[in-house]
Structure formats: structure tokens, C-alpha cells
Amino acid sequence: MLKLYEKYLEVVDRYIKKCFDDQQPFIHCNIGCCDCCTTGEYPFSRLEMEYLMAGFPELPPKTQKRIKHNIKTLLEEKNACDGRFLHKCPLLLDGNCAMYERRGITCRVFGLAYFETVNGKRIVKLPECSKCGLNYSEVLNNGEIGIEEFHKRGVDGPVSHPLNLTFFEKEILNGVNGLEFGEIRPILDWFVNIRQNQMRELDNN
Numbered sequence: 001m002l003k004l005y006e007k008y009l010e011v012v013d014r015y016i017k018k019c020f021d022d023q024q025p026f027i028h029c030n031i032g033c034c035d036c037c038t039t040g041e042y043p044f045s046r047l048e049m050e051y052l053m054a055g056f057p058e059l060p061p062k063t064q065k066r067i068k069h070n071i072k073t074l075l076e077e078k079n080a081c082d083g084r085f086l087h088k089c090p091l092l093l094d095g096n097c098a099m100y101e102r103r104g105i106t107c108r109v110f111g112l113a114y115f116e117t118v119n120g121k122r123i124v125k126l127p128e129c130s131k132c133g134l135n136y137s138e139v140l141n142n143g144e145i146g147i148e149e150f151h152k153r154g155v156d157g158p159v160s161h162p163l164n165l166t167f168f169e170k171e172i173l174n175g176v177n178g179l180e181f182g183e184i185r186p187i188l189d190w191f192v193n194i195r196q197n198q199m200r201e202l203d204n205n
């Protein structure tokens with residue numbers, strides 16, 4: 001199943017690269033920029049999580065230890081938190097993703113504008129980092145999408161450019177090409193189970 005998923009990822013990556021190319025005039029992603037990995041829940045399906053963890057033993061022992069420490073600390077903080085727990089991803093080390101090649105689909109689309117269809121109407125959403133002066137920040141006008149800012153740049157508007165996230169949601173929920181993605185949970189919730197099964201030594205380190 002993981003081999004099949006790798007093949008699926010090749011197609012997904014090609015599609016996402018096309019979206020980034022299309023949106024290039026509004027993209028400011030750079031190595032070392034990691035705001036998108038600092039505040040979130042990072043939803044992963046069971047299959048994405050299995051793929052991620054299959055690469056964990058290949059990491060240098062020091063890196064594994066740091067990730068385990070992050071997970072342990074975050075799980076304690078989450079337990080003590082009453083509301084929704086938004087947090088830095090435990091795989092983010094020194095401003096870089098420690099498992100970049102195996103990151104989830106949600107991570108692969110970070111930074112793109114996207115649209116959702118609500119009651120038959122297309123609603124365009126900009127990436128969160130647009131509010132921090134990053135991707136698409138130049139078309140924000142008092143927190144709203146300023147269509148005139150697109151026009152100034154010779155672009156009709158965001159609808160011709162963004163990614164249809166529904167495309168992935170449907171595939172993940174229904175499965176595709178023999179792939180069963182399984183349930184979707186915030187990344188930390190997966191680690192609660194993994195901790196019981198594969199990471200028992202977490203408490204001892």
C-alpha cells in the first residue's frame with residue numbers, strides 16, 4: 001500500500017507544482033520560512049501517518065530523540081489545554097521539516113490560495129501566512145481580498161489561479177486507485193496511539 005501511495009504522491013506533487021507555478025507571482029516561500037508549521041493541528045490520514053512513520057527509523061538517532069521529546073512535551077501541553085490546541089509541528093527542527101519528503105498532503109499545499117465550493121458558490125481562500133506579509137499579502141486589503149490588486153498585476157483574480165482543495169478531500173475520504181486513506185486526525189492524536197505501540201521508550205528518554 002505504501003508503494004502505491006508513493007506513486008500517488010508523484011502525481012499529487014506534479015499537480016501541486018503546477019498550482020505553485022500558476023500562483024508564482026504571489027508566492028514568497030523560501031528555505032527557512034516555516035510559519036506554516038508553527039501554528040496548527042496538521043490533519044493526517046492513517047495512510048499518510050503510516051507513510052511518515054515508515055521513514056522515522058531512517059532518521060539519525062539524535063533527530064529521532066528530538067522529535068520524541070517534542071511529541072512528549074506537546075502531548076503534555078495538549079492534555080493541560082481546555083480548548084483547541086494549536087501548536088508547532090513536532091517535526092519542525094531548527095526551522096526545517098525533519099521528514100520533508102514524507103510530509104502530509106496538507107503540508108504540500110501550504111501557501112497556496114485555494115477555493116471551496118459552498119452552496120454551489122466558489123469561495124476563494126488565501127493562505128494564513130498572507131496575514132503575516134507572506135504569500136498573497138500584496139492582494140490583501142484590510143484583511144479582505146482586493147480584486148483591484150490582482151488587476152494591477154495583470155491577473156483577473158484569484159479564482160483562475162487557486163487549487164481546488166475539494167479534489168484532495170474527496171480523494172482522501174473516498175480513496176483513490178485502490179488507496180484507502182483511513183480516518184483523518186490531527187497529527188498529535190496519532191502520536192498518542194503510536195506512543196503506546198511503537199514509541200514506548202518515549203517516557204524513558
Ligand code: SF4
Pocket residue numbers: 036037042089090091092096097098099100103104107
Ligand atoms: S510535517 Fe513537516 S511540513 Fe508538515 S507541518 Fe510538520 S514540519 Fe511542517
Ligand code: SF4
Pocket residue numbers: 028029030033034035036037110111112127129134135
Ligand atoms: S507557505 Fe507561507 S509560511 Fe510557509 S513557507 Fe511559504 S511563505 Fe513561508
